[in-house]
Amino acid sequence: MSPTLALTRRRFLKFGLTASGALLVGYRCSAAARATVPSELLGDDLVSLTAFVMIERDNRVVIGARGCEIGQGVITSLPMLIAEELDVEWSRVRVIQLPYGYEEVDGKPSNRYGDQFAGGSTSIQTAWKDLREAGALARWLLLQAAANAWSVPVENLRTEAGHVLNVDGRTLSYGALARTAAALPMPANAPAPKDPDSFKLVGKPIRAADGRRIVTGQNRYGIDEYLSGALVAVMLRCPYLDGTLESLDDSEARKVRGVRDVVRIEGPKPGEPFDGPLAAGVAVLADNTWAALQGRNALKPVWKQGPWAEESSAALAARANALLDEDKDGIEVRKDGDLAKSRKRARHSLSARYEVPFLAHATLEPPGALIELRQDGALLIASMQNPSGASRVISELTGLPRDRIEIRLPRSGGGFGRRLENDFVAEAVQIAKLAGKPVKLMWTREDDLAHDFYRPFGVHALSATLDRRNRVEGWTHRCAATSRTYRTARMQDDPAWTGCLEPDDFPAGLVDDLEKTFFPVQSGMPRGWWRAPLHTFHAFAVQSFIDEIAYEVRRDAVELRLEMLGEAREISYRGHGGPVFDTGRMANVLRLCAEKIHWKEKRTDGRGIGIACHFTFGGYTAHAFEVSMDGERLRIHRAICVVDVGRVVNPLGLEAQMMGGTIDGISTALNLAITVRDGQVEQKNFPQYPLLKMADAPKKVEVHIVESTRDPVGGGEMGIASVAPALANAIFATTTVRIRKLPLLPELMRML
Amino acid sequence: MKAGNEAAGAANAAPAKTQPEQLPVRINDKPYYPDGDPQMPLLWYLRDVLRLTGTKFGCGIGACGACTVLIDGKAARACLTPMQAVSGRAITTIEGLEGAQLHPVQQAWLEHDVAQCGYCQAGQIMAAIDLLARKRKPSDDDIGEIANLCRCGTYPRIRSAIQRAAVLMAEGNS
Numbered sequence A: 001m002s003p004t005l006a007l008t009r010r011r012f013l014k015f016g017l018t019a020s021g022a023l024l025v026g027y028r029c030s031a032a033a034r035a036t037v038p039s040e041l042l043g044d045d046l047v048s049l050t051a052f053v054m055i056e057r058d059n060r061v062v063i064g065a066r067g068c069e070i071g072q073g074v075i076t077s078l079p080m081l082i083a084e085e086l087d088v089e090w091s092r093v094r095v096i097q098l099p100y101g102y103e104e105v106d107g108k109p110s111n112r113y114g115d116q117f118a119g120g121s122t123s124i125q126t127a128w129k130d131l132r133e134a135g136a137l138a139r140w141l142l143l144q145a146a147a148n149a150w151s152v153p154v155e156n157l158r159t160e161a162g163h164v165l166n167v168d169g170r171t172l173s174y175g176a177l178a179r180t181a182a183a184l185p186m187p188a189n190a191p192a193p194k195d196p197d198s199f200k201l202v203g204k205p206i207r208a209a210d211g212r213r214i215v216t217g218q219n220r221y222g223i224d225e226y227l228s229g230a231l232v233a234v235m236l237r238c239p240y241l242d243g244t245l246e247s248l249d250d251s252e253a254r255k256v257r258g259v260r261d262v263v264r265i266e267g268p269k270p271g272e273p274f275d276g277p278l279a280a281g282v283a284v285l286a287d288n289t290w291a292a293l294q295g296r297n298a299l300k301p302v303w304k305q306g307p308w309a310e311e312s313s314a315a316l317a318a319r320a321n322a323l324l325d326e327d328k329d330g331i332e333v334r335k336d337g338d339l340a341k342s343r344k345r346a347r348h349s350l351s352a353r354y355e356v357p358f359l360a361h362a363t364l365e366p367p368g369a370l371i372e373l374r375q376d377g378a379l380l381i382a383s384m385q386n387p388s389g390a391s392r393v394i395s396e397l398t399g400l401p402r403d404r405i406e407i408r409l410p411r412s413g414g415g416f417g418r419r420l421e422n423d424f425v426a427e428a429v430q431i432a433k434l435a436g437k438p439v440k441l442m443w444t445r446e447d448d449l450a451h452d453f454y455r456p457f458g459v460h461a462l463s464a465t466l467d468r469r470n471r472v473e474g475w476t477h478r479c480a481a482t483s484r485t486y487r488t489a490r491m492q493d494d495p496a497w498t499g500c501l502e503p504d505d506f507p508a509g510l511v512d513d514l515e516k517t518f519f520p521v522q523s524g525m526p527r528g529w530w531r532a533p534l535h536t537f538h539a540f541a542v543q544s545f546i547d548e549i550a551y552e553v554r555r556d557a558v559e560l561r562l563e564m565l566g567e568a569r570e571i572s573y574r575g576h577g578g579p580v581f582d583t584g585r586m587a588n589v590l591r592l593c594a595e596k597i598h599w600k601e602k603r604t605d606g607r608g609i610g611i612a613c614h615f616t617f618g619g620y621t622a623h624a625f626e627v628s629m630d631g632e633r634l635r636i637h638r639a640i641c642v643v644d645v646g647r648v649v650n651p652l653g654l655e656a657q658m659m660g661g662t663i664d665g666i667s668t669a670l671n672l673a674i675t676v677r678d679g680q681v682e683q684k685n686f687p688q689y690p691l692l693k694m695a696d697a698p699k700k701v702e703v704h705i706v707e708s709t710r711d712p713v714g715g716g717e718m719g720i721a722s723v724a725p726a727l728a729n730a731i732f733a734t735t736t737v738r739i740r741k742l743p744l745l746p747e748l749m750r751m752l
Numbered sequence B: 001m002k003a004g005n006e007a008a009g010a011a012n013a014a015p016a017k018t019q020p021e022q023l024p025v026r027i028n029d030k031p032y033y034p035d036g037d038p039q040m041p042l043l044w045y046l047r048d049v050l051r052l053t054g055t056k057f058g059c060g061i062g063a064c065g066a067c068t069v070l071i072d073g074k075a076a077r078a079c080l081t082p083m084q085a086v087s088g089r090a091i092t093t094i095e096g097l098e099g100a101q102l103h104p105v106q107q108a109w110l111e112h113d114v115a116q117c118g119y120c121q122a123g124q125i126m127a128a129i130d131l132l133a134r135k136r137k138p139s140d141d142d143i144g145e146i147a148n149l150c151r152c153g154t155y156p157r158i159r160s161a162i163q164r165a166a167v168l169m170a171e172g173n174s
Helices: A074-086 A123-150 A174-182 A211-215 A251-255 A289-297 A313-326 A339-344 A387-398 A423-435 A445-450 A533-552 A557-565 A583-596 A651-671 A723-735 A744-751 B042-049 B104-111 B121-134 B140-144 B155-173
Strands: A004-006 A012-017 A023-028 A051-055 A061-065 A093-097 A102-105 A108-111 A157-160 A163-166 A171-173 A231-237 A244-249 A259-265 A281-286 A300-304 A331-336 A348-356 A368-373 A378-381 A405-408 A439-442 A458-466 A472-481 A513-520 A570-572 A580-582 A608-616 A619-630 A633-644 A702-705 B025-027 B030-032 B068-071 B074-077 B090-092
Touching (some): A012 A123, A012 A174, A023 A123, A023 A174, A051 A074, A051 A174, A061 A074, A074 A093, A074 A123, A123 A163, A163 A174, A171 A174, A231 A259, A231 A289, A244 A259, A251 A289, A259 A423, A281 A289, A281 A423, A313 A458, A313 A472, A313 A513, A348 A533, A368 A423, A378 A387, A378 A423, A387 A405, A423 A439, A458 A533, A472 A533, A533 A557, A533 A723, A557 A583, A557 A608, A583 A619, A619 A723, A633 A651, A651 A702, A651 A744, A651 B155, A723 A744, B068 B121, B074 B121, B104 B121, B121 B155, B140 B155
Parallel strands (some): A061 A093, A231 A439, A378 A405, A633 A702, B025 B090
Antiparallel strands (some): A004 A012, A012 A023, A023 A051, A102 A108, A244 A300, A259 A281, A331 A513, A368 A378, A458 A472, A608 A619, A619 A633, B025 B030, B068 B074, B068 B090
16 A cells, blocks of 8 residues: 555554555554565455455455454454444444554554553544544545545535435445545545544444354454464462562373473562563463463472461551541542541541452453464464553563564453553463473463452541531542552552542542542552552542431432532542533433432332432542342342443443443442452352352343534443442432441441 | 373364274364373363363352353353263363354344343353254243353343343344
């Protein structure tokens, strides 16, 4: 592809023709790209051509999906944006998954497809800006080619369903125009994307692009990939945080039929960043998974406990509470006004502490990786969220240049933040180096729960002061937690509260006197990002506490929130999802949610309702639940989720994310916690980490999507933070038991 | 990745030659004579030996249901079923459902766009087929008996897809 058009200083649109006469449109990162291979030599494979769009002569359209598909729907929603700009019928579009697009431009790392990272709910926002341009360019070229063919001004033409239509009634298919379109010179400026109000496809419910492959079992996830000559590896990892392998008897393991080798893997050095394997261990390599598992069972290791041998969840909770009691040397997160003053004139003051546990990601497809190392390059196939991180890990461990590392991106059996880390890739590389063979590394569920980057543990101490009219005037949020920044290389310069507290989150900027303070709690547990990380971590405390205040001063919990939000306006929000927080949009979803649950209606049947709202990464969400107790069983009769994420790309996909986020939220809030005892994680498998079953999930989640013409944000993480507090508030309404510790159900059983 | 003398790989996983002393295990209507470890769970035979990877690994202890297959028409956990227990039995995996057209349950799953990550869905579909074979018009509680875990939280759409499949199957029978 030769003609290029500068979008920014380093990103260029390009287009060209394939050997069979198809039009291609894609990106490249430098006008002066490396030695251009004539497209005739590249064949007709979209991937080798590094394009997003291919229009074939028979008018079939192929669109490349660049994102890591982890269940959030980007294999559908991102190609929809291109198809919209292109004006093609979705039913004629074939979507293919693109691989990781690393390339070097002027010696600097770049990506020929743009952003492929799946984290922070950013895919839609980013694609809204850049992928639409690719579709717009393709459409512009086809219009121009038709104008030339008919010798008419382009203003006389329009596009529809894969055709250019002339005002005189003539039509030409895109396919028929592909060859001449590809020969056009590049326009001087990037053709403008459509006015979103004229969208035909974006905003319509579209099913998963690869749905048929899923329901027929044909879709291949990372775990489903095999490679000729590869051995299956299973690891036995040290169960103690930062422990080591003292000695090993592998004689019985080596006798297991099918076992080929046993190798030792070094763990991280205590205190140093986690940039390789998470734990010291032993890998058993075998002909198949069963033999490897049998071999692992036959290993006789002697582990040496590390520096955290005494660590326990009980001690961590005691330490967090002691830090809050002492209230010394806290790190200031935000300080507004004069709290002492508002305390002095307060009519009421309230305090409460809330405890949130470590969480594991428990992706249903456990981590794993298939890797082949050669002298001149490497191939990685794995379910992942962060292919660029994986590329760096492989390069560092092998010395291979990153442009010699091919990474394919199969569909992932869930992500939830687990696959932002690439410890499993590092393990696979080290094992493959030692074995001298390609390796398919398999993790079991036991491996996964015991060796994760957990959502931090912490205790939130909240207090509020109210004036004579029971308005909230002063707010203190002190949090003692295991810092997210622990041994995370790229967060070493971040303050310790990063990932646990957001300075500008509600009610910051809405009350005059406010203090947020952080107290780091030392722990050996690795920490990571867990779906809507800091939001699930603190919204439970904040939104439960608001309800406690309302109850204490006999105010309506919705009215109190609306009063605090005040008039509709944008206030500064420096965290991810900013730069502003719109109080009006938050109030709107809350009001709508209250209306849907019939908030004003008194329940006389023993049922209770609870509500909460939260702002996550640019999205505004409110949840409400109607619950009752049936003996010791909590029944959720209604679950309501209202969301405003701006303009909606795929309502069917957004509804799925909100429904799924709500159920993930319920599952986690009711039952899930990772605990540590004697320096080891206690949960072994699903019986100790009991994901919600269908029978206990609400039969329906009533999702209401606010119509909006604002630029879209994503939806992957917006549906979860307000679930736990809304549930806790509903449980209080029906039982009068206030639960201040997650997970809710064990606590409720203890207190009832 | 061969297990003993078993045929390796999907490409050459042709039905084995007749071995009269052993009853074949029929998998998706083809006979196989596995001669690897008789304790090997069916899950790993399907995946590593036959490369039928639609059946997923999730927990290895029968808790999640990602590996659900049909054994003589009944839902079973492939991760807990040793090969020695399936001799002479007929096994259907997700790959064995599709004939000339999709199975009504697969069709309903597509119509309701059930999958998010999709990893558990083969197991969910097999569990739903088993349920619908027992109960042509399942109640909410009947559906709630399916204990397969979905980490993404697709349960409400699974429920509506099962109800839709019941209708499709009733139409197909009339």
